[in-house]
Amino acid sequence: MLNFEFKNPTKILFGKDQIAALAKEVPAQSKVLLLYGGGSIKKNGVYDQVKKALQQHQLLEFGGIEPNPEYKTLMKAVQLIKQEGIDFLLAVGGGSVIDGTKFISAAAVYPGDNSWDILARGIRTEKGMPFGSVLTLPATGSEMNSGAVINRSEIQEKRTMGGPGLFPVFSILDPQVVQSLPARQIQNGITDAFTHVLEQYLTYPIGALLQDRFAESILQTLVEVGPKVQKDPSDYTAAANFMWCCTMALNGLIQKGVPTDWATHMIAHELTALYGIDHARTLAIIAPNLYRYTFEDKKEKLAQYGERVWNITQGTLEEKAEAAIQKTVDFFHTLEIKTRLSDYTDAYEQTADIVYQRFEERGWKGLGERKKIGPDAARRIVELSY
Amino acid sequence: MLNFEFKNPTKILFGKDQIAALAKEVPAQSKVLLLYGGGSIKKNGVYDQVKKALQQHQLLEFGGIEPNPEYKTLMKAVQLIKQEGIDFLLAVGGGSVIDGTKFISAAAVYPGDNSWDILARGIRTEKGMPFGSVLTLPATGSEMNSGAVINRSEIQEKRTMGGPGLFPVFSILDPQVVQSLPARQIQNGITDAFTHVLEQYLTYPIGALLQDRFAESILQTLVEVGPKVQKDPSDYTAAANFMWCCTMALNGLIQKGVPTDWATHMIAHELTALYGIDHARTLAIIAPNLYRYTFEDKKEKLAQYGERVWNITQGTLEEKAEAAIQKTVDFFHTLEIKTRLSDYTDAYEQTADIVYQRFEERGWKGLGERKKIGPDAARRIVELSY
Numbered sequence: 197m198l199n200f201e202f203k204n205p206t207k208i209l210f211g212k213d214q215i216a217a218l219a220k221e222v223p224a225q226s227k228v229l230l231l232y233g234g235g236s237i238k239k240n241g242v243y244d245q246v247k248k249a250l251q252q253h254q255l256l257e258f259g260g261i262e263p264n265p266e267y268k269t270l271m272k273a274v275q276l277i278k279q280e281g282i283d284f285l286l287a288v289g290g291g292s293v294i295d296g297t298k299f300i301s302a303a304a305v306y307p308g309d310n311s312w313d314i315l316a317r318g319i320r321t322e323k324g325m326p327f328g329s330v331l332t333l334p335a336t337g338s339e340m341n342s343g344a345v346i347n348r349s350e351i352q353e354k355r356t357m358g359g360p361g362l363f364p365v366f367s368i369l370d371p372q373v374v375q376s377l378p379a380r381q382i383q384n385g386i387t388d389a390f391t392h393v394l395e396q397y398l399t400y401p402i403g404a405l406l407q408d409r410f411a412e413s414i415l416q417t418l419v420e421v422g423p424k425v426q427k428d429p430s431d432y433t434a435a436a437n438f439m440w441c442c443t444m445a446l447n448g449l450i451q452k453g454v455p456t457d458w459a460t461h462m463i464a465h466e467l468t469a470l471y472g473i474d475h476a477r478t479l480a481i482i483a484p485n486l487y488r489y490t491f492e493d494k495k496e497k498l499a500q501y502g503e504r505v506w507n508i509t510q511g512t513l514e515e516k517a518e519a520a521i522q523k524t525v526d527f528f529h530t531l532e533i534k535t536r537l538s539d540y541t542d543a544y545e546q547t548a549d550i551v552y553q554r555f556e557e558r559g560w561k562g563l564g565e566r567k568k569i570g571p572d573a574a575r576r577i578v579e580l581s582y
Numbered sequence: 583m584l585n586f587e588f589k590n591p592t593k594i595l596f597g598k599d600q601i602a603a604l605a606k607e608v609p610a611q612s613k614v615l616l617l618y619g620g621g622s623i624k625k626n627g628v629y630d631q632v633k634k635a636l637q638q639h640q641l642l643e644f645g646g647i648e649p650n651p652e653y654k655t656l657m658k659a660v661q662l663i664k665q666e667g668i669d670f671l672l673a674v675g676g677g678s679v680i681d682g683t684k685f686i687s688a689a690a691v692y693p694g695d696n697s698w699d700i701l702a703r704g705i706r707t708e709k710g711m712p713f714g715s716v717l718t719l720p721a722t723g724s725e726m727n728s729g730a731v732i733n734r735s736e737i738q739e740k741r742t743m744g745g746p747g748l749f750p751v752f753s754i755l756d757p758q759v760v761q762s763l764p765a766r767q768i769q770n771g772i773t774d775a776f777t778h779v780l781e782q783y784l785t786y787p788i789g790a791l792l793q794d795r796f797a798e799s800i801l802q803t804l805v806e807v808g809p810k811v812q813k814d815p816s817d818y819t820a821a822a823n824f825m826w827c828c829t830m831a832l833n834g835l836i837q838k839g840v841p842t843d844w845a846t847h848m849i850a851h852e853l854t855a856l857y858g859i860d861h862a863r864t865l866a867i868i869a870p871n872l873y874r875y876t877f878e879d880k881k882e883k884l885a886q887y888g889e890r891v892w893n894i895t896q897g898t899l900e901e902k903a904e905a906a907i908q909k910t911v912d913f914f915h916t917l918e919i920k921t922r923l924s925d926y927t928d929a930y931e932q933t934a935d936i937v938y939q940r941f942e943e944r945g946w947k948g949l950g951e952r953k954k955i956g957p958d959a960a961r962r963i964v965e966l967s968y
Contacts, residue, residue, distance in 0.1 A: 197757075197822040199597025204590070210839065211585025371583075403819035405806060406826050409799030417792045433789035436583040440792050440839075453596065453826075 197404040200452040206340045207366040210440065212432075214368045215242065215330055218249035218286075221366045222328060226284035227254045229277060231297050233261045233289045240376040242332055246288055256280055261289065264468075265296030267348040271311060274303045277325070285327035287364075290381075291336030294329045295344035298362045301325045315346055320359035328366040332373045334439040335385035335476070337392065337446025339367035354465060369443065374425060374435035382429060382438075383531045384476035386422040389442040390415060390527070391479040395458050396451040398487065398497050399565035404453045408500070411450045414441050415505045423530055459564040460486050463574050466551045471541045480528040480535050485580035487521050489573060493566050537581050548578040583790040586838040592726045593752040596826065598818075600754045601628065601716060604635035604672075607752045608714060612670035613640045615663060617683050619647045619675045626762040628718055632674055642666055647675065650854075651682030653734040657697065660689045663711070671713035673750075676767075677722030680715045681730035684748045687711045701732055706745035714752040718759045720825040721771035721862070723778065723832025725753035740851065755829065760811060760821035768815060768824075769917045770862035772808040775828040776801060776913070777865040781844050782837040784873065784883050785951035790839045794886070797836045800827050801891045809916055845950040846872050849960050852937045857927045866914040866921050871966035873907050875959060879952050923967050934964040 209217050222228055230246065237243040247255075258273045276282070277300070285304075287297035301324035303311040313319055331339045338344065343358040374382065397411035418441050424434035444450070463486070464478035473481075487494055495517040502508035502520030511519065528535050537544045555561075555571035563569035569577075595603050608614055614636065623629040633641075644659045662668070663686070671690075673683035687710035689697040699705055717725045724730065729744040760768065783797035804827050810820035830836070849872070850864035859867075873880055881903040888894035888906030897905065914921050923930045941947075941957035949955035955963075 197597070197819060197826075199600065201593065201595050203593035207587065207589035209587050211583070214585065403822070405819075405823045406799060406803045406830065409802055410796060413792060413795030413799050416795055420791060433583060433791075436789070436839075437791045440583075444792065453822075 197402060197407075197453040198455070202448060202452045203360070204340060204363065204448050206363045206447075208340065208369060208443070209366060210369045211436075212370060212372060214370050215245040216249050217368065218246060218328075218330070219252065221368075222250060222253055222286065223284060224253070227280065227282050228256070228284045228286055229273065229280075229282040230255055230257045231261060231273060231285060231287050231289070231293060231300070232257075232259050233263070233293045235259060237288050237332060240332070240373065242288060242330065242373060246286070246330060250286075256282065261293045261296040262347075263292050264345075264347040264354070265292050265299070267299075267312065267315070267346055268350065270296050270299050270346070271303070273300045274311065277304045283325065285325055287327060287329040288332065290331070290333030291338040294331070294338040294364070295336070295346065297327050297329070298324070298338070298342070298344035299346050299357060301327050301362060302357065302359070312348075315348070315353075315355035315357055318357070321357075321361045322359060323361035324359075326365050328368070329364045330368045330370075331439075333377060333381055333385065334369075334374065334442035335381075335388040337389070337443055339364060339369065340443045340447040352469075354469065369439055371432060371436040371439045374439065375430040377429060379426065379532070380474075382426055383533055384474050385442060386418055386426070386438065386531055387476040387480050387528060387533050389445040390418050390422075391460065391476070391483055392445040393450065394483060394524075395460060396454065396456045398494050398501060399455040399457055400493060401496050401500075402454055407450055407452065407454050410444075412501070412504045414445050414450070415501070417441050419505065419527065422527070426531060455565040457565045459569040462560065462563055462569075463551060463577060466554055467537065467547070470547065470550065473540050477533055477540070480533045481537050481540075481581050482577060484521050484525050484535060485577050487524075488580060489577045490564065490566070490568070491517065493568070537578070544582055547582075548575040551575060551578045583788060583793075583839040584841070588834060588838045589746070590726060590749065590834050592749045592833075594726065594755060594829070595752060596755045597822075598756060598758060600756050601631040602635050603754065604632060604714075604716070605638065607754075608636060608639055608672065609670060610639070613666065613668050614642070614670045614672055615659065615666075615668040616641055616643045617647060617659065617671060617673050617675070617679060617686070618643075618645050619649070619679045621645065623674055623718060626718070626759065628674060628716065628759060632672070632716060642668065647679050647682040648733075649678050650731075650733040650740070651678050651685070653685075653698065653701070653732055654736065656682050656685050656732070657689070659686045660697065663690045669711065671711055673713060673715040674718065676717070676719030677724040680717070680724040680750070681722070681732065683713050683715070684710070684724070684728070684730040685732050685743060687713050687748060688743065688745070698734075701734070701739075701741035701743055704743070707743075707747045708745060709747035710745075712751050714754070715750045716754045717825075719763060719767055719771065720755075720760065720828035721767075721774040723775070723829055725750060725755065726829045726833040738855075740855065755825055757818060757822040757825045760825065761816040763815060765812065765918075766860075768812055769919055770860050771828060772804055772812070772824065772917055773862040773866050773914060773919050775831040776804050776808075777846060777862070777869055778831040779836065780869060780910075781846060782840065782842045784880050784887060785841040785843055786879060787882050787886075788840055793836055793838065793840050798887070798890045800831050800836070801887070803827050805891065805913060808913070812917060841951040843951045845955040848946065848949055848955075849937060849963060852940055853923065853933070856933065856936065859926050863919055863926070866919045867923050867926075867967045868963060870907050870911050870921060871963050873910075874966060875963045876950065876952070876954070877903065879954070923964070930968055933968075934961040937961060937964045
C-alpha cells in the first residue's frame, strides 16, 4: 500500500425529503446565491422544495449554468456576488452546476486580478466562499469532492481545478430526484461512476486489499442496481444505491494508497471536444480499448476484477482478464451505451491522428499508472475504438 | 436504505514514517500537551519520533492514561491544561489514550462547574479543544470517530460520550507500529474490528447494498490478513490492511443508512467489569451466542455473510446462517481467542443472573436492532456463553 493522506469534510444528508434540511444547514444570517442550470429543477419540484426550505433566508438566484460550465457564464455570477455582498452559495443541480459553483467559490475570494489564472495557472484554493449542494443527477461525485472541470470555449480550453477549500460544506442527496431523470442521464450516470472506479482500480496490485474490495463493492452494486434503476427510476432502493455509489466512486476514499490511471478520461475528453459526445459515452468507447492496449500491465487486476465482479472462475489469468473486458463492454450495452466511435459519428477516420496531435501539443507523454500513455498510445487506443 | 447524515472531518495521514508530518500538522504557535499511556511508546521508538518532529513546538507531557481511561486521571490533565494555557492536545497511543483525550478535550472547554456532567448527563460536545492523534494500536477506530468510553471506578461507572466537536483534527497511522505489538494485542485488535463490523452489519436486510458490501469488504480483508499479521507483525502489507480495516470499521461509514445492533457490546462490557477479561475477548464470547439467540431475526444477513465472507454456497438459508456462526467462532480460534466464558474464569455460574440484574437496574429492556434484548435475553445469551 502506498502512503496517503485523506480528508473529506463534506457533510452528507442522504435520503427522502432531506431537502427540507436546507433550512438548518444554510447559515441563517447569510446572503445566499442559489445557482442552477437549464431549469429542470423547476420541472421536477426541486426548485420549489429549495425555495420553501429557504423562505426565511435572503436568497438571490443565478440560473443558466451550462452542462459543461463556461468560464464566461460563471464570471457573471462572480460579479453578481461582489455587487450583492453574497456570502454563501447553494448549487442545485448535477456535476456541472456543482463544478461551476466550485469555480465561483474560488473566484469570489481570489485576491488576484484575473480569475482565469485559477484555471490557467492551476492555483489551488485553500479557502473558497462556503457553499452547499443539492444533487439532482447522480454521476460525477462532485457533491463530495473538491475538484471541478471548467470550460472556456472562446479559446477552446477545458481545465481542471481544485483545492482543500473547495469541498461542499454539505450536500443533500435525495434519491427521489432520480425518478424524473431521462433514461439517457441515468445510463450516463451509471457509466460515469463505473468508469471512475475502474480508473482507480484497474492498474496493478499494490497490496491495498481493502481499497480493492471497496472498489469492487461499488462495481458490484452498480452491476446489481444499474439495470433496475434504468428500468424503473422510481425504484427507491435501486436509486438510493445508485446515488450513493456515484458519490463513493469519486470522494477520494478508494484512490487512497493505490496507483491510479485516468488516461481513459484524458483521451475521452478529446472525443467530447471533437464531436460533442456525452462524457460518459466517450468513457465507454475508450476504456475497453485502453485495457486491451495496456493488457500486459493491467492483466492481474483485470483478472481479479473478472473473478470478483463478474464471477469468471474458469480459464487462465489472461483468459479471465480478456473475459472481464468483454463483460465490461456487455454491461455498457445493457445500459444502451454504444461502445464504438463509429456508432456516434461517420467522420471518425481522422480522430486518432487528431488525438495524437493534441497529446503532442500538450506534451502529454506519460499518462496512466505506468506513465506510458503518450501520443502514440493514445492514437492506437483511439484506432482500436473506431 | 434508511435516511442518514454523514460527516467525518478527520484528516488521516497513513503510511511509513508519517509521524514526521506532525511538524506541519500541529499548529506552530500552539502550546501542546502530549498525552500517552503506560510508556510502551518509549520502548517502540514512537515517543522519540514524536519528540523529534515537534522539537520546534512548545510541548508538555502527561503520561499514565490507563487502558480503561479513568475520569480521575483525566481530570488531572484538565487541571494541567488550565494551569499551563495549553491549546492543542496530541494523543499518542491506542484507543484508550485517544478516548481519554476526547474527554479531556471536552472537559477543557466545558463551561459548567462539574465535568462529570459531560458523562453523567450525556452532554454532547459541539467544539472541544483541538487534538490530533498518533495511533499505536489498531483496534477501536477512535482515531477517526468522535466517541469515547470513560471509566470512573470509584463509583463503578463506565460511560460513553461524544459529539461533532470530538473528531481528531488529524490522525497519523503508521503501520510499522504493529511490528512491536504483543501477539495478544494484535489478536484483540482484529477481533475488536471484526466485531465492530458485525454489530453494524448482522441485523436485517434494508436494501443498503453498498453498505453491506463495504462491511463485507472489511470482514474479508480481516479474514485474509488477520492470520498473516498475527504470524508476522512485520509484514507491512498485512499490517497496513489490518490498520486501515480497524479505522474503517468504526468511522461511521458502514453504519449509515442501516439498522445497527450493539447488544453484543452492552452484554460483553459486563464481563469485563466482572472478571477483567479483555474487551475484544468478551465480544468473542458473546457475539456467537447472541447470533444463536436472535437467529430468526438475523438469519437472512447471517446467510448472506456466510455466502460472501465464508464462501458457504451449500445448504438452506438456515444451514448457511448456522455455518456462518460456526465460521466466526473458528476464526476467533485461529486468532487464539477463546470463546467460552469458562475458558476465562471458574466462577462463571452466577454470571447470567448478575447480568440480568445489571440490565434490570439500568432499565435496558430494548437493545439490539429489533429492540428485543432486555434482561431475560441477556441472561439467556450469557448462559449460552458458559
